[in-house]
Amino acid sequence: MDHAIETDYLVVGTGAAGMAFTDSLLTHSDATVTLVDRRHAPGGHWIDAYPFVRLHQPSAFYGVESLPLGRDTIERSGLNAGYYERAGADDLRAYFAEVMAQHFLPGGRVRHFPCSEFLGGEAGIYRFASRLTGATHSVRVRRKLVDTTYLEGDIPATSPPPFEVADGVRCVAAGDIARIAERPGRFVVIGAGKTALDVCTWLLEQEVPASAIRWIKPRESWWLSRRFHQPHEGLPDFHASVGMQLQAAAQATSIDDLFARLEAEGYFLRVDTNVAPSMCRGAIVSEAEVDLLRQIEDVVRLGRVRRIEPDRIVLDEGSVPTDSEAIHVHCAARGLARPPLRPVFEADRVTVQPLFWGFxxxxxxxxxxxEACVESTEEKNRLCRPIHYWDRNADYPSAFLAMLASEQARAAHPAVSAWAREARLNPLGGIGKYRDHPTVARTREQFRQFGAAAAGNLAKLLATR
Known part of the structure; x- marks a missing residue:
């Protein structure tokens, strides 16, 4: 039986994107919203995440605008000591469940259909089906479909390894190492992104000897220092990091030189200072994490893994031995997708894509x-020019240049800029409280001195790379 319903907005996906978008829409309009997700609860990839995962940014900058996440406290121990708290997977699942149950549904303008598969549609009529019962719904959408899945990527917890695994080889996803029953002779961590970094860090924190860890890294990565991404009294340094980037962007002679300048300032970090990174995905880490990871000396740099056999691991550029005592930890999923860019706002659709770097x-x-406050589709897209999720080094200056242009446009829009100045989720929204701080005063001078030159030089560097 096909059940017919009507709604102003049909939001596909109840991860962070769908929840944050819906929260703002409810606050700034009288719209009704229907939320559909294949998972059993809101939270997106956090529902499937490995148990020891944590946000790489402070909780203060995450979630939906109307409900703070966490207690806004500084951690006193561990690798995040001295920095503001970062929620873990259990915290985030509970948080998004509370947003749905206590903030969205009681108002009567939201309907939530978990365990449901979106089937598509056109001309304002869409369908979805329950994955449990097979029952289908036909939805007449009066305003727009909101697609938060366009850039949905793969994560190790829900994706098979992108390499062959021979029979008898022990190969598990990241989260499964927290549940192993027998101590392996060696942990072989495969991947160079945030998941692999988290796995190596967690193993070392559990007092697994660094000598018992082999790290297969197809690429070396740049990481952002957590020191420059803190709220409240950390905002002056956060603000200073923007001025630092402007000055480096204005003076750099190449993209490599841009990274070198910012590494010298401590803004960018790398685990191995003898290897030139070729990847930059924007993840934030602490100096303590990097120092800990440097204990791992068995690092394999022979490209991507192609297959794991009982006695060897075959890579792009050679092979290394393995054995039945080793447990191979798959952290090599594709990650965030990079499909062709499309307008964020169309007459009948919103396609969620990133606009700038991070947060x-x-x-x-x-x-x-x-969507709620700006009427013209053309004006909405002028304020929100999408970019690709970053991967290569050149994606950082490209995203930074796009941010400079888009921020200027949004700052000139009264309603949008007024909201941004007060928004909890805006990492620099509270900088006005520190306008007389000497660091902020120095940074304002950097903005004046290097802002225009940074944009011009970045465009030149990107054109000649």
């Missing part, structure tokens, strides 16, 4: 505000 929930909430 995704602020961007998702911003899209909801602009």
């Amino acid at each position: 995704a929930c602020y961007q998702f909430a911003l899209l909801g505000v602009i």
Whole structure:
């Protein structure tokens, strides 16, 4: 039986994007919203995440605008000591469940259909089906479909390894190492991204000897220092990091030189200072994490793994031995997708895509505000020019240049800029409280001195790379 319903907005996906967008839409309009997700609860990839995962940014900058996440406290021990708290997977699942149950549904304007598969549609009529019962719903959408899945990527917890695994080889996803029953002779961590970094860090924190860890890294990565991404009294240094980037962007002679300048300032970090990184995905780490990871000396740099046999691991550029005592930890999923860019706003659709570097929930909430408060589709897209999720080194200056242009446009829009100045999720929204801080005063001078030159030089560097 096909059940017919009507709604102003049909939001596909109840991860951070769908939840933050919906929250802003509810706050700034009288719209009704229907939320559909294949998972059993809101939270997106956090539902499937490995048990020891944590946000790489402070909780203060994550979630939906209307409900703070966490207690806003500074951690006193561990690898995040001295920095603001970062929520873990259990915290995030509970948080998004509370947002749905206590903030969205009681108002009567939201309907939530978990365990449901979106089937598509056109001309304002869409369908989805329950994955449990097979029952289908036909939805007449009066305003727009909101697609938060366009850039959905693969994560190790839900994706098979992108390499062959022979019979008898022990190969598990990241989360499964927290549940192993027998101590392996060696942990072989496969991947160079944030998941692999988290796995190596967690193993070392559990007092696994560094000598018992082999790290297969197809690429070396740049990481952002957590020191420059803190709220409250950390905002002057956060603000200073923007001025630092402007000065480096204005003076750099190449993209490699840009990274070198910012590494010298401590803004960018790398685990192995003898290897030139070729990857930059924007993850934030602490100096303590990097120092800990440097204990791992058995690092294999022979490209991507092609197959694991009982006695060897075959890679692009050679092979290394393995044996039945080793447990191979698959951290090599594709990650975030990079399909062709499309307009964020269309007459009948919103396609969620990033607008600038990092702090995704602020961007998702911003899209909801602009959908609710700006009438013209052309004006909405002028304020929200999408970019690809970053991967290669050149994606950083490209994203930074796009941010300079888009921030200027949004700052000139009264309603959007007024919201941004007060938004909890805006990492620099509270900088006005520190306008007389000497670091902020120095940074304002950097903005004046290097802002225009940075944009011009970045465009030149990107054109000649």
